[in-house]
Amino acid sequence: MLVFAFLFTTVLLAGVDALERKIQNRGLSVLAVVVVILGGIGTFIGSFISQMSQEAVEFSSRIDKDTLTHEFNTLVEKFTSAMPDFLQNMQSSDTDLAGKLAEGIDIVAGSLVSMAGAIGNFMFIAVMVFIFTIILLAEYHVFRKSLVNAIPNKYFEVGLKLIYNIEKSVSSYLRGQFLSAASVAAMSLAGLLLLNFFGANLTLTIFIGIIAGLANLIPLIGPFVGMIPAILIAFMNNIGNDVAMAHQLFGVIPSPFFLFDIILMFLIVQQIEGNLITPALVGKSVGLHPILIMIALLIGGTILGPLGMLFAVPATGVLKVILKEIAFVRQNAHLL
Template sequence: MAAELRVGFWLLLLGGLLWLLAPVLTPFLFSAILAYLGDPLADRLEAWGLSRTAAVVSVFVTLIGSLLLLLLVIVPSLERQLVNLVQQGPAVLDWLKHSGLPWLRDHLPIDTALVDIDALKGELTQALGKAGGIVQTLLATAARSSSVVIGFLVNLFLVPVLTFYLLRDWDVLVARIRALLPRRIEPPVSALAAETNEVLGAFLRGQFAVMLALGAIYAVGLTLLGLHYGLLIGLLAGLVSFVPYMGFIVGIGVAGVAALVQYQDLLHVTLVAGVFAIGQALEGTVLTPRLVGERIGLHPVAVIFAVLAGGHLFGFFGVLLALPVASIVMVLLRHTHDRYLASDLYEG
């Protein structure tokens, strides 16, 4: 009992320290996640004959090149679509007033008189007219708040530097941690760590690939349908698909409304639903089984609970920490379950 109390005390102390130091530890944890994701690629390059430093530099050059390509090709299109979306706000409200609300009033028991479209349009027009002033105000506030600017610049500089050094010394750090473990518990702890690494690595890398694939499928499909904001909506749906089913729900809702406003018929809304249905079918039958794996993928309920709980307890730091902790807990629960089935308590 005394040993369990000591373990509980140290766990509570560790949790308290993490909660207090969360703002400081966020760039370190973000860098550790990036290094963890990039370590297999660096190991593969190292196996091909490159030194560890050269392999890490190659990974960094690849990442920077991909980001530059993203900035040069996709970001301008996204910016144009965002500007058009904001400018089309009053027209969308006009359509809602003259077409959308009357249709709802005729087909559903909804009191549309509660929605004042003219007031919403006035507020939107006023907000658009003050957009430049809002931006200037935000910039002036940020300039006056030197701590915010300094913190942002420090994190912007720290993340790539920390990622580089963590990625370069990742294998050394893992070996030193293993060497510090008491010899009696080193084999089971190493086995648990290896299984956790398998679960977490497959889930994070696979889910990231699934996000990219779904974003491309949705964006291409909606663009081929002629939807004005197909690229923006498709990439948004792919991004939020990290939370199970969230990408499908958000994407089909936003794209359906956009198609209804643009074409004002149910045919294009049905086609939009078909794009997302194809994406969901490919995700369930091809993408997730091949890229994530059913055996080692975290359950959707566990993912949602972990992300929400981590964000509630520790903010953005908790969101970053949520899935690693969830994977460790899942592995421990699996082993606890196996030991319980083999115990005298279960058999007797």
């Protein structure tokens, strides 16, 4: 929780400091920044839920169970017929995919109850993080100064440098991540609108874009998670639409519900982000070897799940800075 609060503080600190210099009151600055952030998140979630429920109502009014089953069966047939012969022989005789899907939906409904519990838990943690963040934002410089004051004279300059370097690496990493997430969100939005132009009939494009941007914060796995909402929406909106079913990517590859179009679009966005934008914006802010990043992700994911993955890289970056300073101190120990 404290780690989250610290990261949020790092992101918001610059804003609070700038505002404080303008209005000469730290309390009010913290309040203003927090209100703006909460307002933004509230508006986003609120309008997302209202639009989503609208979509769901429309979807359920349009589709009944039989149509869904029918759609699925045609889809399965279409795929089967498109497959080469030897692959057709390899698949199991049980083609009741729709039945399996219905079973799956039952399981999802059952787990909604346990999800409610998880949401309650999440809300508690979120409120705690929120409170910690406000305290840290208001008292950051006081905390920092008392931390610096606690360093013994012998290690004072080295300790101060260590604190500066940690702050620098964390904030530059976060700034880079924020910028690359924003760029993914913007490019995904543009891509989705482009697909709509060709008749993909996608709705909630802004939300899909933002979710893709946020998911992109998790290295390696995030980009694929970001595709899921777009695919779901494409499926929901186009079910029962024969044109969308028969759609072909570049007029060659069968791509029902624009499925492969969406995947291709996201792949292009990720390539632009990964090869052009991130190197230019983030540069070597953390400077970790890809293998080290992967190991960090594995460890973070095992300990804390997706959130652990989100923070694995900055945490490893901080660890690297600390180890580097310790090595430096050991090397210069006789001079301290």
